[in-house]
Amino acid sequence: MLENPPKLLSTHSFETVKMTKTWGQSAGKTCKTFTRILRDYTFGDFLMNLEVQWIVGFVDGEGCFHIGINKNEKTKYGIQIQPEFSVVQHQRDIQILHALKKYFQCGQVRPNHGERYMFRVRGHENLRDRILPFFELHKLKTKKRIDFEKFRDVVRMMEKGDHLTEDGIAKIRTIQETMNRKGKKSKI
Amino acid sequence: MLENPPKLLSTHSFETVKMTKTWGQSAGKTCKTFTRILRDYTFGDFLMNLEVQWIVGFVDGEGCFHIGINKNEKTKYGIQIQPEFSVVQHQRDIQILHALKKYFQCGQVRPNHGERYMFRVRGHENLRDRILPFFELHKLKTKKRIDFEKFRDVVRMMEKGDHLTEDGIAKIRTIQETMNRKGKKSKI
Numbered sequence: 069m070l071e072n073p074p075k076l077l078s079t080h081s082f083e084t085v086k087m088t089k090t091w092g093q094s095a096g097k098t099c100k101t102f103t104r105i106l107r108d109y110t111f112g113d114f115l116m117n118l119e120v121q122w123i124v125g126f127v128d129g130e131g132c133f134h135i136g137i138n139k140n141e142k143t144k145y146g147i148q149i150q151p152e153f154s155v156v157q158h159q160r161d162i163q164i165l166h167a168l169k170k171y172f173q174c175g176q177v178r179p180n181h182g183e184r185y186m187f188r189v190r191g192h193e194n195l196r197d198r199i200l201p202f203f204e205l206h207k208l209k210t211k212k213r214i215d216f217e218k219f220r221d222v223v224r225m226m227e228k229g230d231h232l233t234e235d236g237i238a239k240i241r242t243i244q245e246t247m248n249r250k251g252k253k254s255k256i
Numbered sequence: 257m258l259e260n261p262p263k264l265l266s267t268h269s270f271e272t273v274k275m276t277k278t279w280g281q282s283a284g285k286t287c288k289t290f291t292r293i294l295r296d297y298t299f300g301d302f303l304m305n306l307e308v309q310w311i312v313g314f315v316d317g318e319g320c321f322h323i324g325i326n327k328n329e330k331t332k333y334g335i336q337i338q339p340e341f342s343v344v345q346h347q348r349d350i351q352i353l354h355a356l357k358k359y360f361q362c363g364q365v366r367p368n369h370g371e372r373y374m375f376r377v378r379g380h381e382n383l384r385d386r387i388l389p390f391f392e393l394h395k396l397k398t399k400k401r402i403d404f405e406k407f408r409d410v411v412r413m414m415e416k417g418d419h420l421t422e423d424g425i426a427k428i429r430t431i432q433e434t435m436n437r438k439g440k441k442s443k444i
Contacts, residue, residue, distance in 0.1 A: 116397060118397070119309040119313075120309070121307040121308070121309035121310040121313065122309040122310070122312055122313035122316075122397065123313060124310055124313065125307075125309065125310035125311060125312065125313025125314035125315075125316070125317070126313035126314065126316055126317050126397075127313075128310075128313070128314055128317070128352075129313070129314050129316070129317020129318040130317040130318075157398070160399045161398045161399055164316075164397060164398055167397075209304065209306070209310065209314075209352060209355075210345070210349045210352055211348045211349055
């Protein structure tokens, strides 16, 4: 589980030490390391350690578990199911999104609407191996937990290939329509 | 500090035991205790323990540190300064607000707009003794921390009586105008 800081952090720290020792060298690897450190330092996530319960509280407030149902002519039934975990913040707090990405070791930080940025995790393995275990072990406290549980159920159905059958798509659609409190139906 | 569950919780538990032993009695104190327990049980906050870092994360997402500047003819300069810490949630998550109230041992849970409720802490002693120490010890991670620090400064200025002088009110107004990211000026 992700109770402890991910392994990547050790490598990251090691690279930092290496970089300071080789400051001024222009060999490719060093340059990349320097760029990465500079980027991380700029965003301030070097300094930011996220505690497990802080993440739970923040996601209780700001997180979203969403099941996208999109048109895709390449699939048998013309429908693609796309589960997505996301957190949106104003650009002033982009370092939080990078810190979440670092913690979960997956996902992307990308522009959202206006001055907002989004940390977004898609992809079956990322969701199954990193997002679901975290929120199963560390329960959300708001009613968003119910959305998470439906989200988890859909990811598990997809593990069994249900999203590739007409019946499975119908079931996923039924679940999706009850999520995220707005009662909005998928337009497709 | 509030690192550990507040003392009230012990009393609360003790009262619970007492109530079950005296079930059916109608003496005033027992009745009040029963009503309180029933209310707490209904809101489910009996079962909800808020971890310190969960509170920090949740407030990073949902909390607000606000300095109200209101007309009040009874004051020397016709102005009342009212600092307020608040968290607003949809009624579906009202138990979170009651759990916060229980944790901080102060404040009120009251209706807000539409189907939303607010946990609100006002009052100099509550803010000085319960809210400020908590967020000074457990730092917010988002830029909301800057709002908190301005809020703290105003509460400390009020401790010295600055809000009762023309110069102090002007300083507080200047601070307030830079808070909560909206750049809105007080209308008064």
